[in-house]
Amino acid sequence: MLIALDDVQWLDPASAGALEVALRRPRTDQIGVLVASRGTAAATIALGLDRSLPEERLTVLSVGPLSLGALHHLLGERLDLELSRPELARVQETSGGNPYLALDSGASS
Numbered sequence: 298m299l300i301a302l303d304d305v306q307w308l309d310p311a312s313a314g315a316l317e318v319a320l321r322r323p324r325t326d327q328i329g330v331l332v333a334s335r336g337t338a339a340a341t342i343a344l345g346l347d348r349s350l351p352e353e354r355l356t357v358l359s360v361g362p363l364s365l366g367a368l369h370h371l372l373g374e375r376l377d378l379e380l381s382r383p384e385l386a387r388v389q390e391t392s393g394g395n396p397y398l399a400l401d402s403g404a405s406s
């Protein structure tokens with residue numbers, strides 16, 4: 298079983314507390330938890346998973362914005378869109394390197 302939680306930074310304190318307690322209870326390797334949160338790498342790990350899971354069972358990935366090259370590839374591959382470097386830089390600035398927002402910007406061009 299995989300439990301996926303997106304945008305946990307928006308959880309109210311009561312819901313976050315309930316999830317933190319519930320995620321500490323399972324004692325089996327058959328449950329995985331995927332948590333997505335916006336923030337910095339130095340931010341506290343969401344829902345106290347760093348306190349409730351053994352270090353070897355916890356993987357933390359920080360995902361940054363897409364580079365100009367990655368945005369160029371994404372827009373070309375998904376939308377068959379070829380932008381000039383200034384246009385591409387504008388998409389990166391507008392989207393903050395977020396692939397979803399970049400695709401949305403590219404689709405409306």
